[in-house]
Amino acid sequence: MSISHAPPGPSEPDISDISKSGAAQPAPPDLVPIVPLSTRRTRVPRWLRRTSGPLLLLALWQLLSSTGVLSPDILASPGTIARVGGNLIADGSLPNAMGVSLQRVAVGLLLGTLVGTGLALVSGLFQIGEDLVDASVQMLRTVPFVGLIPLFIIWFGIGEAPKIAIITLGVSFPLYLNVYAGIRGVDSQLIEAGESLGLSRWGLVRHVVLPGALPGAMTGLRYSLGIAWLALVFAEQINADAGIGFLMVQARDFLRTDVIVVCLIVYAFLGLLADFIVRSLERLLLQWRPTFTGR
Amino acid sequence: MATDVHGPVTLQKGATAQQTTATGRPHPTTRASAVRVQGLTRSFDGRAVIDDLQLDVRPGEFVALLGRSGCGKSTLLRILAGLDRDIEGTVLVPRRKAVAFQAPRLMPWKKVWRNVLLGLPGKPERAAAEQALTEVGLTHRANAWPKTLSGGEAQRASLARALVREPDLLLLDEPFGALDALTRIKAQRLVGELWRRRGCAVLLVTHDVEEAVLLADRVLVMDGGVIAYETQVDLDRPRDIADPRFAELRAGLLERLGVDTVA
């Protein structure tokens, strides 16, 4: 990297100047090779490197279980859990529960995205919107949304509505905050450039403001997904008669730690899947970004 | 937003709206000026950065604007571009005008060719962008992301974006300021050539006296909020830096700018 910061122009390196004018020849400096990336990089493919961490964890777990350090009452071994999981899939209860839960998250996420981005657009694009919306949202977001569950049950009954409402609420705030910050963070020089090119107000929003706010929106989406799963767990543990949370409550009543762990793993995998989707979206939508990508 | 500011920028004071039939591309001779500024004043917090300034630019004329840092050159250019309308006085500019800023200001989320077409009315074809990019020697980079362009390439893309609008007035704010010496000479040649081919009026803000004398028909020096000095450059093109008249002009301008020259 530092090589590119050499002084511009056809200047000679300092060394030659010294040797021309100086009386004593200085000792030549030690030279170190710059190792090219291709030889330095390990040949392990990226996906393998990414999965090796969880796999190691799993192996450790199995080791602790089979040596008896971890008793089955506290935590079942991975082998048992795999078998229980297989049974749950075979009798259809797990796929069923997953379907119900996924649908709840999807609907809640969709509604939350609409509400969060909608409000962020209103307060990000218009000063009057900011004055009207932002203060209220900032106030409401400090209320722990989980605490609203009892109220939602009274308002919406015990069907799907309170569960979806909780997810919607949880999802809206991080999206609002990040999209709003994204909009307000758009470089004013680019806005000016757009204006000078003759873009209309809507054109500015579409071609400059919204693409500029996209990185913020993606961050918001990540947070939202995390919160969506969280809200789902809370929502499904009260008054649910289907879904992964329901499966967990049932298992708790029968002291089945293995089923609980299966459900937790399902949550984890769904979370991983969601993260994968966002990552892919980011790779697709943010490929223009001139940012640091890690080494 | 910007589309409604063409023609007179604002007429807050002395609203003597001159005729400027800037529809289509009128022949240079049918119009007296490409820019007409009278009694322009722009203040920031009560301090007049531009103070009762007069300026006329003929159609097709290449004008360079010099001046000490902070004297208000960029402010004037932004006013002419219609980006700053908090002004008093009369400012008349052509409807078709384009700006290239010191930083290229390409939208990082649009491929180069989409940047070039951005803001054009209707649904312009990609071919139009490619033609403009060819003019600045960037055909092969049409499909690149701006982040992959070199500094000079980005600046040329920005120039192509200005040119594709077929402006009657091209406003350039230190467009070569960030370029290295060699790229800069190439870019100067390019601008000179494009100007000759297009025949639009150009207002070039620069710090480089040599660049001003090399390219411009007329060099203005801004000071104290007005055009304090101007000189016609009557040298034949292409101009030779070694020409004694060139050196004479340059020395005169440097003196005006407050730089002592060793003759």
Ligand SMILES: Nc1ncnc2c1ncn2[C@@H]1O[C@H](COP(=O)(O)OP(=O)(O)OP(=O)(O)O)[C@@H](O)[C@H]1O
């Ligand atoms: N938005 C602003 N608010 C307050 N003062 C400003 C603003 N914009 C410019 N100025 C002031 O107006 C003066 C002229 O600024 P301008 O950018 O036009 O200078 P310039 O001649 O282009 O200088 P340079 O050659 O360094 O680019 C400066 O003193 C600057 O501080």
Ligand SMILES: [Mg+2]
């Ligand atoms: Mg400036």
